[in-house]
Amino acid sequence: MKKYAYIGALGFLAIITTEFGIIGILPQLADYYRISIDEAGYLLGAFALVIALTGPFMTLFSSRFERKSVMLLAISIFLLTGIVSSFAPPFWLLMLVRILPAFLQPVYIATALSVAIAHGNKQNENEMMSIVFSGVALAMVTTVPFSTYVASYLSWEYSFMVQAVISFVALVVIYVLLPSMPIKEKKSYGSQLKILTKPKFIVSTATNFFMISAWFSTYSYFADYLNKAKDMDSTMISYMLFVFGMIGILANWSAGKMLNRDVKFTTAFFLSGTILVPILLNFSGGNTLATIFVIILWGFLYSPSFLNASTYMISSAPEAMEFANSLATSFGNLGITVGTTIGGWIIVNKGVAYTPWLTLVFGALAYFMVLFRGYLEKKEAKKYV
Numbered sequence: 001m002k003k004y005a006y007i008g009a010l011g012f013l014a015i016i017t018t019e020f021g022i023i024g025i026l027p028q029l030a031d032y033y034r035i036s037i038d039e040a041g042y043l044l045g046a047f048a049l050v051i052a053l054t055g056p057f058m059t060l061f062s063s064r065f066e067r068k069s070v071m072l073l074a075i076s077i078f079l080l081t082g083i084v085s086s087f088a089p090p091f092w093l094l095m096l097v098r099i100l101p102a103f104l105q106p107v108y109i110a111t112a113l114s115v116a117i118a119h120g121n122k123q124n125e126n127e128m129m130s131i132v133f134s135g136v137a138l139a140m141v142t143t144v145p146f147s148t149y150v151a152s153y154l155s156w157e158y159s160f161m162v163q164a165v166i167s168f169v170a171l172v173v174i175y176v177l178l179p180s181m182p183i184k185e186k187k188s189y190g191s192q193l194k195i196l197t198k199p200k201f202i203v204s205t206a207t208n209f210f211m212i213s214a215w216f217s218t219y220s221y222f223a224d225y226l227n228k229a230k231d232m233d234s235t236m237i238s239y240m241l242f243v244f245g246m247i248g249i250l251a252n253w254s255a256g257k258m259l260n261r262d263v264k265f266t267t268a269f270f271l272s273g274t275i276l277v278p279i280l281l282n283f284s285g286g287n288t289l290a291t292i293f294v295i296i297l298w299g300f301l302y303s304p305s306f307l308n309a310s311t312y313m314i315s316s317a318p319e320a321m322e323f324a325n326s327l328a329t330s331f332g333n334l335g336i337t338v339g340t341t342i343g344g345w346i347i348v349n350k351g352v353a354y355t356p357w358l359t360l361v362f363g364a365l366a367y368f369m370v371l372f373r374g375y376l377e378k379k380e381a382k383k384y385v
Contacts, residue, residue, distance in 0.1 A: 002128070002131060003177070004115050004116050004118075004178070005116035005128045005131035005132050006131060007112075007173060007174060007177055007178055008071075008112030008113065008115060008116050008131075008132040008135070009112075009131055009132050009133075009134050009135035009138070010135065010169070010170045010173055010174075011071060011074075011075055011108060011112060011135070011170045011174060012108075012109065012112065012132055012133065012134075012135025012136060012139075013135040013136075013138050013139045013142075013143065013166060013170065014075060014078055014135075014163075014166045014167040014169075014170040014171075015074075015075075015078060015101075015105055015108060015109075015135070016135060016136050016139035016143075016144070017139045017143040017144060017147065017162070017163050017166045017167075018078050018081060018082060018101060018163045018167065019044070019047055019048075019105070020044075020139065020144055021139075021143065021144050021147045021148075021159055021160075021162070021163050022043055022044055022098075022159075023044065023144070023148075023219070023220060023221075023222055023223060024144065024145070024147065024148025024151065024159070024222070024223050024237065024238065024241055025147070025148060025151045025156040025159050025223075026040045026041060026043070026044075026221070026223060026224065027040075027223055027224055027227065027234075028151060028155075028156040029043065029156060032088070032156065033091045035091070036348065037221070037224055037344070037347060038344030038345065038347060038348050041220060041221070041340050041341075041343075041344045042095070043094070043095060043098050044220055044336065044340050045220075045336070045337045045340040045341055045344075046095060046098065046099055046102075046337075047098050047099060047101075047102045047333075048102070048333035048334070048335075048336035048337040048340070049333070049334070049337040050099050050102035050103060051102045051103075051105050051106055051329060051330055051333035052330045052331065052333045052334030052337060053330075054102075054103055054330075055105075055106035055107075055326050055327070055329050055330035055333070056106075056323065056326045056327050056330055058103055058104065058106065058107050058326075059106055059107050059110045059322060059323060059325075059326030060323060060326075062107045062111070063322060063323075066180060066181060067111050067114070067115055067181040068174065068178050068179070068180050068181050070107060070108070070111050071108055071111055071112065071115075071174050071178070072171065072174055072175060073104065074101070074104035074105070074107055074108035074111075075108070075167055075170050075171045075174060076171060077100055077101040077103075077104055078101045078163075078167045079164055079167035079168055079171060080097070080100070080101075081097045081098065081100060081101050081163075081167075082160050082161070082162075082163035082164030082165075082166075082167055083160075083164050084097045085097055085098070085157075085160035085163070086157050086158070086160035086161045086164060087157070088156075088157050102333075105329070105333075106325075106326045106329035106330060106333075107326070109132075109325065109326075109329050110322045110323075110325045110326045110329070111322075112132050113128075113129055113132055113310075113321075113322070113325055114321065114322050115178075115181060116128040116129065116131065116132050117129065117321070127256045127257070127260055129256070129259075129307060129310065129311060130252055130253065130255060130256025130257075130259065130304075130307055131256070133252055133256075133304070133306060133307035133310075134249065134252045134253070136248070136252070136303065136306055136307075137245060137248035137249045137251065137252040137303050137304075138245070138249060139245070141242060141244075141245025141246045141248060141249055142245065143162060143163070143166050144241055144245060145238050145239070145241035145242040145244075145245060146162060146238075147159035147160075147162040147163065148223070148234070148237065148238045148241055149235070149238035150162060151234075152234040152235055152237075152238055195316075195317035195323065195324060198316065198317060199376055200316045200373055200376050200377065200380070201313065201316045201317045201324070203316075203369055203372050203373045203376060204312055204313045204315075204316040204369075204373060205313060205327060205328075205331050206369045207267070207309075207312060207366050207369035207370055207373065208309040208312065208313055208328055208331050208332055208335065209331045209332070209334060209335045209338075210335070210362050210363070210365040210366035210369060211271055211274065211305060211308075211309060211335065211362075211363070211366040212305060212306075212309065212331075212332040212333075212335030212336055212339065213335035213336075213338045213339040213342075213362040214274040214335075214339065214358075214359045214360075214361075214362030214363040214365075214366060215273075215274065215302050215305055215339065215359065216335065216336045216339035216340055216343070217339040217340075217342060217343040217346075217355050217356075217358040217359045217362060218278070218343065218355040218356050218358070218359045219302065220336070220339060220340040220343055220344075221340075221343055221344070221347060221352055221355060222237075222240075222241070222244075223237050224347070224352050225352050225353075225355060225356075226240060226291075228351075228352050228353070229352055229353040230284075230286070230288070230291050231286065232288075240292070240295050243292065243295060243296060243299065244295055244296075244298065244299035244303075245299065245303075246299075247296050247299040247300045247303070248299050248300070248302070248303030248304075249303075250300065251270075251299065251300040251301070251302075251303040251304050252303055252304050252307060254304075255270065255303075255304030255307055255308060256304075256307070259307070259308070259311050263311055263312055263315045264312075264315075264370070264373075264374070266308060266311075267308045267309075267311075267312045267370065268367070268370055270301050270302075270304055270305065270308055271308075271363065271366055271367060271370065272301065273297070273298065273300075273301025273302055273363075274301075274359055274360065274362065274363025274364075274366065274367075275360055275363050275364065275367075276297070276301070277294060277297060277298045277301065277302075277356065277359065278356035278357055278359045278360040278363075279360070280294045280297065281294050281298075281356045282356065306328075306329075306332060309328050309332050310324075310325050310328040310329070310332075312328075313325070313327065313328040314328070316373070339358075339362065342358060343355045343358060346358055
């Protein structure tokens with residue numbers, strides 16, 4: 001039943017609104033707290049780092065608990081974060097409440113995916129995953145640009161109010177529409193940890209890490225980049241976020257269909273954006289129409305990155321789907337941390353216009369890992385010939 005996948009997507013929308021809704025207001029936060037833009041970027045980087053360090057352990061620990069309760073607890077923490085943040089607390093407290101939900105983000109994602117797949121069939125499980133991940137694209141086209149738009153007209157505190165409202169709606173929907181789902185078969189920790197010894201899985205993990213690092217080297221500073229490198233004001237930037245997200249819905253739908261046919265080709269196809277987009281951003285210069293075209297392409301090739309990364313890693317370890325997905329989430333968020341941190345360093349030392357070239361470097365490394373996995377698979381296939 002697709003209903004459960006759509007419920008998972010709504011919760012994902014709330015999570016992404018909280019995690020990435022801050023991207024459009026980083027310049028305002030930097031001004032309010034009188035800190036540099038790279039220091040404000042810690043609000044995104046620290047969130048991602050907590051996920052990277054604790055995600056697999058939290059997912060393993062929570063795998064024995066009833067799924068609906070786990071999802072409700074996770075969204076409740078996100079709701080609390082939005083409420084406290086909207087009161088403009090001291091920076092240390094804002095950082096603290098930003099970090100708290102990060103502990104349960106990969107738990108929610110892994111649980112929502114397992115619920116969606118459990119109520120589908122083997123032939124369309126990638127499509128079920130794409131529906132859950134559509135919450136990412138939907139957030140990019142609705143709540144993320146809307147919260148940025150509201151902040152540009154009122155103040156940044158209202159952006160967090162938007163996040164709190166979305167989390168509350170998701171909480172109610174999960175509570176009312178999702179049935180109790182006790183765990184029927186408990187997997188041992190050892191059986192899940194075995195995937196860490198598989199070379200193909202390790203290489204797939206590296207692909208995920210470099211791919212997300214590539215995208216977030218520039219995307220984390222989307223508002224700052226468009227403002228300083230492309231001379232767009234905050235209202236125009238909110239429109240660009242809307243366009244970015246709108247095309248992302250189409251991209252996620254397309255990726256879901258493509259992944260059902262060929263996981264490796266689909267991953268490589270969308271990964272091409274990490275090479276193309278930086279080059280095109282450079283050649284678009286100050287031409288606004290050309291920049292809008294590149295943003296559309298950027299949104300299409302970037303948006304399914306988390307879906308592609310998770311599917312790519314799960315395809316190398318299908319016997320431990322939830323744990324593999326939690327590692328995909330963790331290493332993806334480690335990529336966010338590294339991309340955001342190095343991107344911030346580039347901004348401080350060179351200027352924001354240089355961040356797309358960092359995207360290209362990380363993208364090339366990701367492509368190398370895709371090729372290396374192909375080599376390992378051919379080598380493995382020869383053993384059985």
